[in-house]
Amino acid sequence: MSTSLANRFRLPLAKTLRVIHLVFISVFVLTTFLFWQQGKLFSHGYRTSQLSHLESVVARIESKAHYKIDNLRFLKRIFIEAMDDPIFPGAAIVPSEIKGDSDSSPLWIGELPLPDIIAEDLVARGEETMEVRQELYALRKIQGLFPLASAENELSADLYYISRDGEFIVSLSQEVNSLLIRSYNPHEKQGSFVLASPLLNPHREPFWTRQNIATDNKTLINGSIPVDFGGEWIGLLGIAFDNQAVQEFLADSLPESTQSAYQLFDEQLQPLTGVVGAVNNVQLSAEQLQTIRQTLESTSRGTMRSGTVFITFGKIVGTQSVLISTQTLSQGLHEDFGRFSILLITMWVIFVLFLWGAHRMICRLVRNMGSLQREMQHHALHDDLTGALNRRGFFAKTSQISPNYVDYTLVQLDLDHFKKVNDVYGHLVGDNVLIHATRRIQRAIRSQDILGRIGGEEFCIYLPDSDLKAGIMVATRIKWELEASALILEDGTALPVTASLGVASSSEHPQYTLEQVQSVADMRMYTAKARGRNQVCWQDDEIQA
Numbered sequence: 143m144s145t146s147l148a149n150r151f152r153l154p155l156a157k158t159l160r161v162i163h164l165v166f167i168s169v170f171v172l173t174t175f176l177f178w179q180q181g182k183l184f185s186h187g188y189r190t191s192q193l194s195h196l197e198s199v200v201a202r203i204e205s206k207a208h209y210k211i212d213n214l215r216f217l218k219r220i221f222i223e224a225m226d227d228p229i230f231p232g233a234a235i236v237p238s239e240i241k242g243d244s245d246s247s248p249l250w251i252g253e254l255p256l257p258d259i260i261a262e263d264l265v266a267r268g269e270e271t272m273e274v275r276q277e278l279y280a281l282r283k284i285q286g287l288f289p290l291a292s293a294e295n296e297l298s299a300d301l302y303y304i305s306r307d308g309e310f311i312v313s314l315s316q317e318v319n320s321l322l323i324r325s326y327n328p329h330e331k332q333g334s335f336v337l338a339s340p341l342l343n344p345h346r347e348p349f350w351t352r353q354n355i356a357t358d359n360k361t362l363i364n365g366s367i368p369v370d371f372g373g374e375w376i377g378l379l380g381i382a383f384d385n386q387a388v389q390e391f392l393a394d395s396l397p398e399s400t401q402s403a404y405q406l407f408d409e410q411l412q413p414l415t416g417v418v419g420a421v422n423n424v425q426l427s428a429e430q431l432q433t434i435r436q437t438l439e440s441t442s443r444g445t446m447r448s449g450t451v452f453i454t455f456g457k458i459v460g461t462q463s464v465l466i467s468t469q470t471l472s473q474g475l476h477e478d479f480g481r482f483s484i485l486l487i488t489m490w491v492i493f494v495l496f497l498w499g500a501h502r503m504i505c506r507l508v509r510n511m512g513s514l515q516r517e518m519q520h521h522a523l524h525d526d527l528t529g530a531l532n533r534r535g536f537f538a539k540t541s542q543i544s545p546n547y548v549d550y551t552l553v554q555l556d557l558d559h560f561k562k563v564n565d566v567y568g569h570l571v572g573d574n575v576l577i578h579a580t581r582r583i584q585r586a587i588r589s590q591d592i593l594g595r596i597g598g599e600e601f602c603i604y605l606p607d608s609d610l611k612a613g614i615m616v617a618t619r620i621k622w623e624l625e626a627s628a629l630i631l632e633d634g635t636a637l638p639v640t641a642s643l644g645v646a647s648s649s650e651h652p653q654y655t656l657e658q659v660q661s662v663a664d665m666r667m668y669t670a671k672a673r674g675r676n677q678v679c680w681q682d683d684e685i686q687a
């Protein structure tokens with residue numbers, strides 16, 4: 143039996159477990175990678191959706207602003223037509239409202255901070271009367287159209303006209319009027335009035351400006367269009383929104399059930415409005431605003447993540463303002479992408495738990511199988527009673543190692559009168575004698591020697607690297623060991639145990655196989671029996687004798 147039987151029984155447990163670990167780790171890594179990729183797609187989708195939400199708000203604001211500017215264009219055309227073809231009603235020179243003697247109407251309020259050039263004075267003095275009258279007539283004509291631009295459900299914008307020659311201001315609302323007057327200074331080199339000049343605005347385009355009213359801590363956002371007549375720049379038609387109006391304007395532009403907080407800023411990123419939408423308590427830091435500012439220098443839209451807060455921002459074309467939206471993690475989780483992300487993470491966790499459980503179960507199964515195999519292997523190769531190798535185990539093991547040794551010796555051992563022990567004392571005592579004998583034999587041999595119980599009361603001992611002489615010595619030692627120690631029975635009886643031993647060495651017959659050497663030792667053991675038992679025999683000729 144050249145192939146080791148033990149090898150056939152051996153389960154490559156460590157290797158199997160290594161393969162299992164490797165397979166599970168690969169599945170874990172691959173799946174996590176796939177989940178991760180999916181997560182990245184979600185993240186990209188989330189970013190895109192945030193940008194598109196912001197863009198839709200920006201587009202609404204831009205379109206509303208556009209609508210207002212279109213109104214201004216329309217009013218300007220009417221105004222110029224009226225200037226072109228003035229039909230003065232009666233002999234009225236200046237509408238009474240201009241004089242300030244009527245407070246019944248909120249319309250046509252005229253006030254000027256510069257007493258020497260006020261409209262009343264101009265009219266009273268008869269200077270420039272025609273032009274002023276023309277302007278006032280044109281204004282009166284478009285007066286009826288003003289509410290169209292500030293109809294209900296629209297932004298409460300306020301139209302105004304600033305006359306250049308007459309240097310007066312008229313507007314729809316007292317409040318805006320007073321704010322405009324406080325902010326207006328015809329000698330200032332900046333502001334909407336100056337920006338309407340042909341020098342700074344050669345194409346006479348509408349434009350947006352912002353005026354800070356320090357006294358009221360307010361900001362006016364102005365949409366303006368220059369008005370020219372007869373080749374002369376005569377004034378400015380405008381529309382003004384204060385912070386509150388802009389905030390309402392922004393709130394009206396948000397999509398329903400938004401999960402983000404929106405705020406409008408000027409181009410220096412100073413807030414123009416409060417926070418509207420799904421208000422959170424995110425406060426943008428100076429560093430974050432600086433990053434947004436820098437990003438907007440090169441692009442019109444952008445996103446950034448700060449911890450668990452997602453920030454989206456974009457310029458609003460024409461109005462020189464910036465819209466910023468912020469969304470916290472908990473707000474994001476209420477959106478579709480948030481819900482998908484939770485689902486994805488949950489699926490990943492469930493999968494990992496499942497994988498972990500399956501891995502543990504399979505490893506345990508393999509280990510159990512391994513120990514079962516080891517147990518089976520042990521049973522297959524060992525004698526249950528004595529624990530020594532059985533016949534199969536003995537020959538499997540010795541066949542495996544004998545090619546490594548040129549010289550080896552076999553001692554064949556058979557207990558004497560064992561049948562009698564069984565018959566007199568019973569099988570249980572017989573079994574104890576076998577156990578006892580095994581222990582004694584083991585005490586008499588070296589650790590590298592191999593003991594096998596190859597029959598009922600028959601043993602064989604393989605002595606590697608030993609010649610016949612060494613074998614005789616070991617066999618004699620075994621005989622003495624057995625002789626010297628009788629088995630003490632329960633009733634105190636000392637039961638002597640002896641054996642007959644035959645010794646044969648490979649050096650005697652170098653061409654013999656292990657089995658052949660063993661049968662020589664067996665014959666010599668029978669010779670020992672024949673010679674009276676309890677002795678060692680190592681010669682063949684004595685068998686014939």
Ligand SMILES: Nc1nc2c(ncn2[C@@H]2O[C@H](COP(=O)(O)OP(=O)(O)OP(=O)(O)O)[C@@H](O)[C@H]2O)c(=O)[nH]1
Binds near residue numbers: 527557558561564570
């Ligand atoms: N108790 C017990 N008896 C066994 C076992 N295996 C074999 N036997 C008995 O061992 C006895 C062997 O008897 P024999 O082959 O006649 O040999 P012997 O009585 O020792 O006589 P000699 O060998 O000539 O000295 C038989 O009665 C078997 O039943 C075992 O595992 N336990």
